[in-house]
Amino acid sequence: MKWGELMDKAYVKVKSITHAIKAKDILISNGFRAQVLRNTVQNPGESCGYAVTFSGDINMAETILRNNHIKFSGSGIIRNTL
Amino acid sequence: MIYLDNSATTYPKPLAVQKSLQTSPMLFGANPGRGGYKMSTDTANEIYKVRSLIAEMFNAETEENVVFTSNCTHSLNLAIKGLAKTGGHAVTSCLEHNSVMRPLNKLCENGNFSYDVANVFSDENKTVASFESKIRSNTDFIVCTYASNVFGDILPVRKIGELAAKYNIPLIVDAAQAAGIIDIDIKRDNISCLCMPGHKGLYGPAGTGVLLLSDDCLPDTIIEGGTGSESTDFSQPIFLPDRFESGTQNTLGIIALGKGIEFVRRKKLSYIREHENELINIFYRYCIDADFIYVYNRFNSENFVPVLSFNLIGIPSEKTADILAENNIAVRGGFHCNISAHQYYKTELTGTVRVSVSAFNTKKDILYLTNCLNKIAKFKKV
Numbered sequence: 319m320k321w322g323e324l325m326d327k328a329y330v331k332v333k334s335i336t337h338a339i340k341a342k343d344i345l346i347s348n349g350f351r352a353q354v355l356r357n358t359v360q361n362p363g364e365s366c367g368y369a370v371t372f373s374g375d376i377n378m379a380e381t382i383l384r385n386n387h388i389k390f391s392g393s394g395i396i397r398n399t400l
Numbered sequence: 401m402i403y404l405d406n407s408a409t410t411y412p413k414p415l416a417v418q419k420s421l422q423t424s425p426m427l428f429g430a431n432p433g434r435g436g437y438k439m440s441t442d443t444a445n446e447i448y449k450v451r452s453l454i455a456e457m458f459n460a461e462t463e464e465n466v467v468f469t470s471n472c473t474h475s476l477n478l479a480i481k482g483l484a485k486t487g488g489h490a491v492t493s494c495l496e497h498n499s500v501m502r503p504l505n506k507l508c509e510n511g512n513f514s515y516d517v518a519n520v521f522s523d524e525n526k527t528v529a530s531f532e533s534k535i536r537s538n539t540d541f542i543v544c545t546y547a548s549n550v551f552g553d554i555l556p557v558r559k560i561g562e563l564a565a566k567y568n569i570p571l572i573v574d575a576a577q578a579a580g581i582i583d584i585d586i587k588r589d590n591i592s593c594l595c596m597p598g599h600k601g602l603y604g605p606a607g608t609g610v611l612l613l614s615d616d617c618l619p620d621t622i623i624e625g626g627t628g629s630e631s632t633d634f635s636q637p638i639f640l641p642d643r644f645e646s647g648t649q650n651t652l653g654i655i656a657l658g659k660g661i662e663f664v665r666r667k668k669l670s671y672i673r674e675h676e677n678e679l680i681n682i683f684y685r686y687c688i689d690a691d692f693i694y695v696y697n698r699f700n701s702e703n704f705v706p707v708l709s710f711n712l713i714g715i716p717s718e719k720t721a722d723i724l725a726e727n728n729i730a731v732r733g734g735f736h737c738n739i740s741a742h743q744y745y746k747t748e749l750t751g752t753v754r755v756s757v758s759a760f761n762t763k764k765d766i767l768y769l770t771n772c773l774n775k776i777a778k779f780k781k782v
Binding site for chain 1: 432433435436441444445448451462463464627628629630631632637639641642
């Protein structure tokens, strides 16, 4: 079983793949385990974005991303429903 | 073949670049920024690594400020046409390649745009004064080459950048012959748009180019389309790099370009420039001593990039290049897509033969060239 499959995961939504990879690299360099996924938590009219999912404190992660000028359009928790 | 046409494109490419071009189609063949599956995100990761390398090398504010294009001409068109306003004006230099002059002239076709040409002198301050004298109240931007692709003259870009900042005008720089040779820092040099080929001094493959934007410069778009982002909106995204990267990118070329940039970083700019200058200086000294050769400037490593134009007296430049080609030496004759520089150097009727070297050339290559030129002179009784 791979990392995170049984855990709830936090996510931030970003507009493009470049922003997603940058956010992922910043989170990893700050000790988070993070990965880039397609944004599957879409609001109506929202499409073709990416999400960065990660383990750990979502507030801390958001602060780190803001401090690094990463703009994200939403965040939340993906609950594991297994 | 003795390849001395590196101003057109560097050859050979480093082994890592060649290997990347062979292996990447299997490893990174998916479209980045479109899918969420592994190969797509792996490919996007590789592209991002190259953005990071370029951002660091040229001191860009962020990786997003690195826009991939298909070549330097593409970058220049995005910058020039994106910053031009109706009724606007530009200042350029007398040494510009057609990749600058043709977009400028296209803008002028409808009569709603104009430009003035500043002269370039050996005295940097006189050059800057010439640029300043051309600035008007409606000047949209200054656009100039970092170094001439024909004669190698380096323009005082840092001082021109200070001038642009003083008048709050964006500066577009054509770094086709400078990137990978000269230390360029877009913040220090006050450059708004740095336009570069990937396939010359950065040793990437053909079909790669870069437009590097400063944080305070956002040109209008001239190409719009799918970016993989904000797909429900008919308007082009405003954020970088998507704003200027419509359509599928040359991913395999960009990944290989990264290997070229790593090659330059390992060798170090200073070493590459010193090595190439040494070779061109050997050739320059040979030309000066040969009474059958005419050179057009006094080459020195401070004021010129390693490019030298010459002519064999009495032989057309294209003919000289042709004879050299028959002897397995690759150089370029003619006008090098730059009639402006030829007019300035009074070679607009003859063109020149251009010799340009890379990190891979050796003194033996120059010796082979000079021996061949000696034989041509003897045979043709130049």
